[in-house]
Amino acid sequence: MSIQVDKVSRTFQGTLAVDEISFEAKQGEIVGLLGTSGCGKSTILRAISGLDTEYDGTVCIHGKETRGTSRELGVIFQEPRLMPWLTVIDNVCFGLTGTKEENREKAREILRVVGLEDFEQHYPKQLSGGMAQRTAIARALVTAPSTLLLDEPFSALDAFTKLQLQDMVLELWESYKPTMVIVTHDIDEALYLCDRIVILKGQPGELHDNLEITQPKPRKKSDTKLAELKEYILESLDISRTPKQRKEA
Amino acid sequence: MSIQVDKVSRTFQGTLAVDEISFEAKQGEIVGLLGTSGCGKSTILRAISGLDTEYDGTVCIHGKETRGTSRELGVIFQEPRLMPWLTVIDNVCFGLTGTKEENREKAREILRVVGLEDFEQHYPKQLSGGMAQRTAIARALVTAPSTLLLDEPFSALDAFTKLQLQDMVLELWESYKPTMVIVTHDIDEALYLCDRIVILKGQPGELHDNLEITQPKPRKKSDTKLAELKEYILESLDISRTPKQRKEA
Amino acid sequence: MAISQGHHAEKESVFKSVIKVKQKERQGMPAFLKTAGLALLFPILLLALWEGVTRFGLVAGHLLPAPSEIVGTIWAMGVDGSLWGHMGITLYRLLWGFFWGTIVAVVIGSLVAMSRNAETMFDPLIQAFRAIPSLAWVPLFILWLGIGEPSKVTLIALGVFFPVYLNVVGGIHSVDRKLIEVGKAYGLNQFQLVRRIILPASLPSFLTGLRSGLGLGWMFVVAAELLGASQGLGYLLVLGQNTLSPNVILASIVLFAFLGKVTDYALKKLQTRALHWQDNMKN
């Protein structure tokens, strides 16, 4: 499903947090949202997911303006947000609707993929930070939603696990081509995964750039074109700061 | 203050999570703890901080065996753990013991450094993920503790903010040379900040390597010696996986 | 070295948000009226029904006097001044009882919640006492404390104690260990931990306990005023029962409800105030 974000602004108690952001994610596209901390990435994702309805502007999903949640969307939040009263496997099954046995089977499979097959009976309080985040990832992916919104899904993970999960996401994408919006801090990650990178900056956050990346996936980390793009992005983010602040930094 | 970790093991409900880890952080040294997700980094940090006392083995701080917390230690947790009923500035003041005005002054200063001067009256629920983490960093640093334990302090931050805060930590370190133990997923970060890198691997986590880095700080990201080390570390982490798994990945 | 984001808020958008705030304010009036309407709907329906069934003789007046009659009774008491005496003394007893009951509950509750030994020592006994009805305490209080004001206040405090205690213990038990660890990392001692982390974190549960306790305090007023009172709402109730005057009984019920509502309202305001930091559906 395609996602159109059109002039979305959000005000919290009279303070503007996000200012008229527009961009589009076509059917089957992976869009990366990049930006400094606090510039409104999560806010935008909440607007798209329909969890927040108090924004101005419109969000169209599959061409239809929507305000409200839907089962089609899978969301990975910035924090794991596991239900503390459920075990790992029950947390993963949370969004599934089939019979108990089917659900467990599916959940077990994906837990194996994220490397938690030995922890299915653990409660969230018994998990490490990264394990909790992996459980949350498994919970979102197990339903195979046609649109995925991921808010910094891999930031709590070590380099290796991260690489592997990125590959997993790509594999998943190849299998049924869901539309994805990924918020990330990691420029390499964005370059590795995304077909389009949307850069926000400032506070209130404004749209700064919207880059299309045409390299075919899977990409090599050493690709020179990508290295150039990285340089460009780093610079463009830096430009957003005033000279005085840059000197101070 | 120096920290000696000697044969620390930790068992949770009969399962070994960390197995006889030993390393040392000399007075004024910055030690990085690297390792895959769930290998016990946070567990070790909790043992050092004295929050967990049920481990086997000993932890010596300043040559004296200790089990229990002390005011000398500053801790940054893997999650922000802000008090939801306190505003940003009150959260930062949490560990200060001076008069209210003094505390506020100090807190304001450090909030300016982490870029939150405009948010001092916000409550945690009004902060973005990165802002919350920055508040937690400010809270730990404002007391200028002689030993700092940091559990993935910058993982929730975008590339820029992260770089700046890394510089801030280095500056702080230069000003009064606290001993630090930093858990991190980011090998670059470890190479940029640390005098020594301790690598854990496996589950239960075991000591895999203990590298000393002699390059003077501040270091250049493009240093070739460091690039070599990175290569080495990446490989050594990878070696811990069995061949079959590597093929699968 | 400082990190900061540019403030590129354009004039236009600031302007927009100002307009929006104004709009919300304008919508405020009818919304307020709607709230008041909803809030009054049920009580008014109830009153109308009540007045109706008594007016048209569906229920005999000597069993259930009409609301107007009850208002008349209260009015008469107001005119001859006795009303204020009854309300004042009851409120005075209640508030003192509430005060002491709460303090003791917080102290013992924190102790029990924080220490396993204290729990095994005190909790079983407290739980056993909790089921003893207010009326049953009356003879014991007469025996131990006589029938002065202290005895009445203590009995009310006893009533307040239980729910507050329960909620303090429950609240403390569900405080997130993660936050407590922050305090421990800063080397706070047990007392500071309670004051700076555990109490604020268990505040929601504590405030619910306070409201529960206040309710039970009101329930204990009648028992307390059996301890030789000649004034007060509980006295009025028992008097009404002893002289079989439904007017007086219902007047005292209405006054109980009224004062109960007023005191609870104060606590509810406090609750909303004190918990504005909560990240829940309402805030």
Next chain:
Amino acid sequence: MAISQGHHAEKESVFKSVIKVKQKERQGMPAFLKTAGLALLFPILLLALWEGVTRFGLVAGHLLPAPSEIVGTIWAMGVDGSLWGHMGITLYRLLWGFFWGTIVAVVIGSLVAMSRNAETMFDPLIQAFRAIPSLAWVPLFILWLGIGEPSKVTLIALGVFFPVYLNVVGGIHSVDRKLIEVGKAYGLNQFQLVRRIILPASLPSFLTGLRSGLGLGWMFVVAAELLGASQGLGYLLVLGQNTLSPNVILASIVLFAFLGKVTDYALKKLQTRALHWQDNMKN
């Protein structure tokens, strides 16, 4: 493609941990004894003191009969069989009242907590009724529901209702918005949200409410058994007061305390069971 960590646990360390578990078990016995000792310390001291003061005539027996006498009274009731009748019928009334009160409180409480309109409509009225003492309800219940069992059960249910209601509302209000959003993101409807997220998340508060409600239910037993009961602990208490027999009064108090403790213990077990997932100081 799968991520997994090597299992390098050496034989030695597995062995070590087994030994450690064994050691803990061995320490268990004296710890258990210590707990029991602590738990019994106070009640036994209290009993000894009580028996002492009455034996040595420090308090006259007509005011406070010795524990042994009370046990005698209870024993006599047990022998002639009336004891089981009193306890059984009261327990039956209480449990039914508890059941209904809880159900209604959960339904209305969820409604009020989830919808602002429901809150403005119902909450003020409920809060007002909360302060009306149990005794005051008696004439009204006689008027409305007569004096059968339903009337008694309803009165107890009313008592149970208030604390449960308050804790349900308070608990739901303090559910973390973050978790609710997860449910919403999965497209759960209002009812599913309540069942799958809000209820489990507010379980700690709810269970505290249940225990509070049970306590209040016990308090309302006396009022309920004023509704023409000829059996039950409340009846026994009132009879004791009317016939001025401290023996009977205290026997009923002891039975109240005993049954209250037993029922509360069951709930407390349930609480510990149901909340083992909590990340708090105890777990």
Next chain:
Amino acid sequence: SGESDAGASSPETITVDYAYYSPTSLVLKDQGFLEEVFADENVEFEYVLSQGSNNALEFLSGGSVDFGSSAGAAALMAKGNNAPIKNVYVYSQPEWTALVTGEGSEITSVEDLAGKKVAATLGTDPYIFLVRALDEAGMSEDDIEIVPVQHNDGANLLANGEVDAWAGLDPHMARQELEINAELFYRNTDFNTYGFLNVREEFAEEYPEAVEKVIEAYELAREWAIENPEETVEIIVEEAGIDASVAELQLERNNFDNPLPGQEHIDSLSAAGEVLQSSGNLDDTLSVDELLDDLIDPSFAEEVIE
């Protein structure tokens, strides 16, 4: 009598109760007879309201009051439970209880009660009255269905027809007579136990002269009440907050003639005691006669009333 050196014979404060079921006590409080009698002594008085006999007796047992007013049977039961009290004066012979039905009921005699629901408050005077009435008619408690409720609830149950009859008590009974035309189908003054003024034994031993003086004041109040019935009604109305007509009816049924505890009281109570014992309200291993001997002590009143 009554004369003594100030201070030695009386305590600093004397606590007496007052009760709406004892008009004399209301007059006593309202007219300040105690203050009058003790005028030359430095004694303070506290007046404590008793809501009922059991309330008064509880206060007495706990030492919260020195003098308490109760029904005779209640005092007997308390004595049976070792309460350290003495009856020193009879403030009235009230006809405060009778058997009541609703207007137009087919129940006209005690015999008609067979198989019917009768509300009564266990252990109290109306209950004793009911049991004695049944006994007199050759019936027992088992022949009817007793609904144990409090007095006021019994009145309401009768009013809304939930019970067929009620062992009533004033002022509820007077009120029901006036409001729903309730009928007192069985009355018997002799089955009413008397209004007893009780003193704590300890107090009586320590301050016998003060006891006499209190009785003296009660005598003044009794005489005043006999002479001023209208004013007495007014006092009741004001204190108890009941209608004048109810108060009048109640006062009418009070006989203030014989304040001196004597044989008629002992006879009445020993009959009541038997009923209490057979119904399990009083320990049947006790001897009622001994109890009464202990309880009733006319010596003080005899000193005063001559």
